[in-house]
Amino acid sequence: MTELEKQLLSALEQLQQDYSQRLDEWESAFAEWRRMSGLMQRENAVLSERVTDLSEQVQSLSEQLRRLYER
Known part of the structure; x- marks a missing residue:
């Protein structure tokens, strides 16, 4: 073998x-x-569920406030 x-x-x-x-x-x-x-996918799913829950709570509070002001 050569160099x-x-x-x-x-x-x-x-x-x-x-x-x-x-x-x-x-x-x-x-x-x-x-x-x-x-x-990240699992964390995003948990966060998405939390956002949905919070949105439902906000909607419920909004409805309660609306009913209070209608009285």
């Missing part, structure tokens, strides 16, 4: 290691994104 072939092989091996490392990092980041996305 040039050795250098090319070494460069290729380094590229392969870099690629594997970047792929591992990407997979880890993607898994974290999916976890965070799931958490």
Whole structure:
């Protein structure tokens, strides 16, 4: 094997290691994104339900006030 072939092989091996490392990092980041996305979806559902409850309370209070002023 010539010196040039050795250098090319070494460069290729380094590229392969870099690629594997970047792929591992990407997979880890993607898994974290999916976890965070799931958490946000659950939190958004809870918040949406809370907003609905509060809207219903406001509507009820508004109706009570309207009835009081009509008397």
